[in-house]
Amino acid sequence: MKHSADDENEVHDVARFQDAARNVVTPVLRLPADTALAVVNAFAEIVRNAKRSRVATTPDRDGVVRSQTFEEGDVYMVEAPFDGFFADRYLMDFYDVEQRGICSRMHLHTGLRLVRMMTGPDTQIRVSSLSPFEVTDVPGVTPFLPRTFQDTLPDTPEDVTRTRHNLVVPPCSFVDMQIPRGVSHQFNAVGPHAVIDSVHPEESIETFRERMSGYRMTAQTVFLAEDLPPADTCVNLPT
Template structure:
């Protein structure tokens, strides 16, 4: 899927892009505000501690740097792959789009992802894709259904209008999203209390398949826009 395996800012033409499948969303639970703040804050502290840790910011014996950065936030490889186990797990501490006046770009990954999004008080996550979301609802079990809406992809090139499908993770809630390989997605946090727990079930296979030289989230990403758009393009959450 990548032209240059180690490129960390490879951009593909969004006008010609077609999703390989759809993202599947499963609402998990809602928490009281105080409980949500404790949980989200504890995960965020792990990422922040890693960012200032010499051990996490330098290559370990397997050449893995556990503390990394991505467009949506700082990340920490909580669990690394090893011989006979090709998956890994990242935590991400989201940036608040209002603080940076920037949104993340629409992108795809060269391997599938399983993502649990978690929000605290006064914080929402806007999840976007170029294809509609499949939201799973098990009557009597699913605690809520996230709000969805459509708008125009703001950074599409002239003459290449694309519909953007959006889903809002409400405050103090957990929502899972299964992202097949090669499916567009975009996460943006509106508020300061948002984290992601992300499992990459084919990480080592992905590295070998793409002939990459190391475990870096950015090297496993293909962007569908050249530059991050301003915050106004993702912070508006219409009722």
């Protein structure tokens, strides 16, 4: 999947890229505003504490640095893989794209992911892909259906046009997304209260397969754009 496993900014040709499958989105629940805020803040505080921790910011005996940074937000490897258990789990404290002024890039991973997106009050997450989303809808169980819309991927070469499919995680909600290996996705939080709980079931397998030298978010990532686009390419959400 990667040309150079340890390249932290490897970019593939967006004009020729085709998704290997589709992302599957499952709305899980809606919460009262005060409950949602308490849950999101509790997860975010774990990530923030890790940034201040000498242990979490220092390689352990397996070379794992638990506190890391990705362009979507700060991350903490709350559960690391070990011999006989090749999955790991990350928490991500999202950046607010309006506050930062830039959006994250469309990208893909060399291994599959399961992410649970959680939002608090006055916060939405715009999820994007180059393929349409499949949304789980079980009557009587699925609590809501997220809004979807299409636009044009902004960060492409001058002669390239790609349709971007978008889905909006509303405030005070939990939404899961199953991301198959090699499928494009892009997360941007619009608002201050958003976290992700992300399980990576192939992490150590990827390390051996891709011949990576360590466990890093960027080591398993392939980008589909050179630069981070401006905030106005991801903050505008339909009402």
